[in-house]
Amino acid sequence: MTVLERLTKERLYFDGAMGTELQRLGLSRRIPESLNLEQPALVERIHLHYLESGAHIVTSNTFGANRYKLEPAGLRPEAVILAGVGAARRAIAKHGSGYVAVSLGPTGKMMEPLGELSLEDAYETYRQMAAAADEAAADLILFETFSDLTELKAAVLAAKENSRLPIFTTLTFDEQGTLLTGGSIEAAVSMLEGLGVSAIGFNCGLGPHQVEKLMPRMLQAASVPVIANPNAGLPQLVNGETRYDVGPGEFAKAMSRMAAMGVSILGGCCGTTPEYISEMTGAVKNIPFAAPRPKPYAFVSSAIKAVPLGPVPVIIGERINPTGKKRFKQALREGSLDYLLSEGLAEQAAGAHILDVNVGLPEIDEEAMMAAAIQTLQHGLRTPLQIDSSDPAVLERAARIYSGKPLINSVNGKAESMEAVFPIIQRYGGAVIGLTLDETGIPGTPEGRLAIARRIVERAERHGIAPKDILIDPLTLTISSNQKEALTTLESLALIKRELGVGTVLGVSNISFGLPNRESINAAFLTMALQQGLTAAIINPLSPAMMGAYYGALALTNQDPDCRSYIGFAAPAAEKPAAAKDTL
Amino acid sequence: MTVLERLTKERLYFDGAMGTELQRLGLSRRIPESLNLEQPALVERIHLHYLESGAHIVTSNTFGANRYKLEPAGLRPEAVILAGVGAARRAIAKHGSGYVAVSLGPTGKMMEPLGELSLEDAYETYRQMAAAADEAAADLILFETFSDLTELKAAVLAAKENSRLPIFTTLTFDEQGTLLTGGSIEAAVSMLEGLGVSAIGFNCGLGPHQVEKLMPRMLQAASVPVIANPNAGLPQLVNGETRYDVGPGEFAKAMSRMAAMGVSILGGCCGTTPEYISEMTGAVKNIPFAAPRPKPYAFVSSAIKAVPLGPVPVIIGERINPTGKKRFKQALREGSLDYLLSEGLAEQAAGAHILDVNVGLPEIDEEAMMAAAIQTLQHGLRTPLQIDSSDPAVLERAARIYSGKPLINSVNGKAESMEAVFPIIQRYGGAVIGLTLDETGIPGTPEGRLAIARRIVERAERHGIAPKDILIDPLTLTISSNQKEALTTLESLALIKRELGVGTVLGVSNISFGLPNRESINAAFLTMALQQGLTAAIINPLSPAMMGAYYGALALTNQDPDCRSYIGFAAPAAEKPAAAKDTL
Numbered sequence A, B: 001m002t003v004l005e006r007l008t009k010e011r012l013y014f015d016g017a018m019g020t021e022l023q024r025l026g027l028s029r030r031i032p033e034s035l036n037l038e039q040p041a042l043v044e045r046i047h048l049h050y051l052e053s054g055a056h057i058v059t060s061n062t063f064g065a066n067r068y069k070l071e072p073a074g075l076r077p078e079a080v081i082l083a084g085v086g087a088a089r090r091a092i093a094k095h096g097s098g099y100v101a102v103s104l105g106p107t108g109k110m111m112e113p114l115g116e117l118s119l120e121d122a123y124e125t126y127r128q129m130a131a132a133a134d135e136a137a138a139d140l141i142l143f144e145t146f147s148d149l150t151e152l153k154a155a156v157l158a159a160k161e162n163s164r165l166p167i168f169t170t171l172t173f174d175e176q177g178t179l180l181t182g183g184s185i186e187a188a189v190s191m192l193e194g195l196g197v198s199a200i201g202f203n204c205g206l207g208p209h210q211v212e213k214l215m216p217r218m219l220q221a222a223s224v225p226v227i228a229n230p231n232a233g234l235p236q237l238v239n240g241e242t243r244y245d246v247g248p249g250e251f252a253k254a255m256s257r258m259a260a261m262g263v264s265i266l267g268g269c270c271g272t273t274p275e276y277i278s279e280m281t282g283a284v285k286n287i288p289f290a291a292p293r294p295k296p297y298a299f300v301s302s303a304i305k306a307v308p309l310g311p312v313p314v315i316i317g318e319r320i321n322p323t324g325k326k327r328f329k330q331a332l333r334e335g336s337l338d339y340l341l342s343e344g345l346a347e348q349a350a351g352a353h354i355l356d357v358n359v360g361l362p363e364i365d366e367e368a369m370m371a372a373a374i375q376t377l378q379h380g381l382r383t384p385l386q387i388d389s390s391d392p393a394v395l396e397r398a399a400r401i402y403s404g405k406p407l408i409n410s411v412n413g414k415a416e417s418m419e420a421v422f423p424i425i426q427r428y429g430g431a432v433i434g435l436t437l438d439e440t441g442i443p444g445t446p447e448g449r450l451a452i453a454r455r456i457v458e459r460a461e462r463h464g465i466a467p468k469d470i471l472i473d474p475l476t477l478t479i480s481s482n483q484k485e486a487l488t489t490l491e492s493l494a495l496i497k498r499e500l501g502v503g504t505v506l507g508v509s510n511i512s513f514g515l516p517n518r519e520s521i522n523a524a525f526l527t528m529a530l531q532q533g534l535t536a537a538i539i540n541p542l543s544p545a546m547m548g549a550y551y552g553a554l555a556l557t558n559q560d561p562d563c564r565s566y567i568g569f570a571a572p573a574a575e576k577p578a579a580a581k582d583t584l
């Protein structure tokens, strides 16, 4: 039975620390992975101790087996990984059962633009190791102790594209649930589930008590099995030696409580020994196992934060778009990305939850411009981005370099569009906007738009894309040219939500094209769409009328407890209470 | 069979002119009504000629039989009316069938404040004549050739309260359908149906062709049988003599077309003779009769214009109300009605369709203040008024002196309230706002509010008040104190509309009490209520955000063809096309 099959049926246990165990055996090395070649029997013995303590999965001694660490010492990642998997596999053979996880940690280098590691170099580094893990016939790859989602995305993509192994990932958060690079638990879950990893969790950095406190957020966000591999408490220096402050019994109790919360995979990191694993597996064995349940709402995310698509509607800023904007077009032609960033900063400050990014101009290289814009915007902003292009090549390039889970704008009901866009979502993760139009145009009735929406949702599922990752856009047409269109759109919205249960999105502003004082129409249309249950509205967040309509509708539909968000928006700054947290 | 019973079964015919017939017989008198006493046999002979020409209803020679005209000549209205009815009754006896209508025209005096005739004097004048008509056992009272709705209301009230006779009224409009005093056809229908008259129509002033052109508006507005008593065309001076330009054959053809449109009662006014009536009754006899159908929407009205309560929602201005307004309270205490008028003028200019009038302050005589306010406002404004008081005595006093059909604010589900307010509506006409609260308070559920609304509608019907004259207010509570109230109100609104088919009204502003930037919440709540099908919104029409939400919602819900009203509201004055006509 594969490790993934087994995970659907029972709780599994990781081993504890390798590094601290090797030190206990007096095997301190600058490059501990070299012991796979020098002292494979000792490494194997540690694995066997863990298996005998109840661990199902042993973690190969390959955490730092990347070219940057090994090559200066004259070692090859492939050889170290092959030897590491070999040692684990021999222990398993002796024990009679078990799985080998190839542990792969961060490179230790900072990613561009803060550091010098490029995405391509990161990808190549992990490609090399993932291919070796596959070649060595390990059972899974465990990316662990990561704290930079950009580096982790390169690693996961490299593993997806160069091995057949399931991917587990564990990250190191601080006590607030924040990565060293600023990312939240939910941002990590969002991106990693989008990329298709098989299990996600915590390791290192924190002890079991701190992980236990953060665990509800992880369990709330994740649909895949969750991992807890904490250290043996927090480190303390005693006589110049690092000690951890939680003993095996206390560790086992905390891990039991996490098992009861619904954590699927339990193990230890620094400071844990076979005794910890033994106590833990003994303590949790009577806690019933429950497979994780898929969460009803999807997220989109940046490297910093995640935004849930429902149940509370969100604002997508429309301003990073050259349509009808002379100055914006000029900035694109000059390659002046500061202008785009300043628009994005203004939208972010105004409370937009997601920012649409459209750089389409006939006279520029849209693919290169989009890549440059995404890099600039994702380094300068916290807010998740929506990649907006009609060219699938542009969407793919942007999705590949985006450090998070983007919203892709858009696919439509044409077979050609779906076959071009859905594989991009499948490969890089993402939620996607589905326009209710197809080869025959835009249907004039709600039923016609529903039929296209249904086709989009069904075809997406065949590509492994869940309905919750789809926002259907029933299309806003201009009322000045055909007045009944507004009602058709609103009815389509309600019908699609009711019949398909998917989220919805509208580009609001188009409704008022050609009319004076467009904000009045736009605000009324937004309010009506929100009343019909709209999930996401593409608007100008710098318009107080639009944001007033948004916050007003939330308060009126009982989606803003005590009107806190509304007051945060409406009250003069001096009177503002702490603003409600609208993203994670 | 009474004339009213017969009207449900067949078309009826009035006679033609009396005055011009008397002149033809050489009987010119300064006071033609004196002939009832001097030459009753000749008057009787004219009636008989009309009966023999096919008329069912003869009109007594009493048009000017009021004290102001008769007393200087030493004549008493009672005697003239008794003799006039006697002459008609004898002609009917000779002919074998027929009805006597006691014709009563305007006093010829201008009403206050433009003229010197007070409401009380007008009432007393018509009281005297109506009592005489009742005493003389006529079949109905015909108020004809009226052009001032204020005088006509006094006349109808006097007749209602001092005789048992059915009341028919005909008015004299110009070719645009406007009374000399500025009132529209719809304003006349609205007030008169509210007062309970049995038939309404045109007489004098215009010939059959002009009346035919205006007739669709009357038929569109009226639920009671409609009368056409035009002159024999337009008057022309030939050799110092007045002639009319439409002959009997042409007259009969035009009257036939009006019969086919659905006019229930046909006859003639100045210039028509027995020959006209004979041609007419011959021409129309094969046109099938159809009883008038009640119209789905009610109107409220001033003496100038009427506002339909549905299908397009209307704005009720909230500003004539002292609540929370220091300066307004001061104006009331000083009896400074100019301040109220200036608020009303501003609301009217901003596009409010109806203006709420509330003058309740603990320290003033509300009944006297309301009467003074209504007089000032109805003389200074075109816009219909909503009389707002919790004291039935105040409501009654105001309803009595109001020159139109007011909106009464309010009744509620308490038996005491309904028994006090419904008789006022029945007596003076009016639409009424029904609040969904009763002895036990305000129900917390839509079903509870529906139950009270149903009770109000049912009890109103027992008082002869049609459901279309009721606007149910499902009550706006403040979301800052209980956030789910907004949804309860919106759901109540939709439920009451769906289950009872009545109109609805909301005082919008209360929703945001205690919150900052109240307009954003108010505008969103208004938009949502309009989307749920709200009939009337009580708001501040001076707020561009509120009016923008209103016009925006109309455009979005396909209730504003070509967005004309929206553009009229939103475009800078210079760009405005002719604004859409929103009232009649």
Ligand SMILES: [Zn+2]
Residues within 6 Å of the ligand: A203, A204, A205, A231, A269, A270
């Ligand atoms: Zn660790």
Ligand SMILES: [Zn+2]
Residues within 6 Å of the ligand: A017, A018, A203, A204, A268, A269, A270
């Ligand atoms: Zn570790």
Ligand SMILES: [Zn+2]
Residues within 6 Å of the ligand: B203, B204, B205, B231, B269, B270
């Ligand atoms: Zn006449």
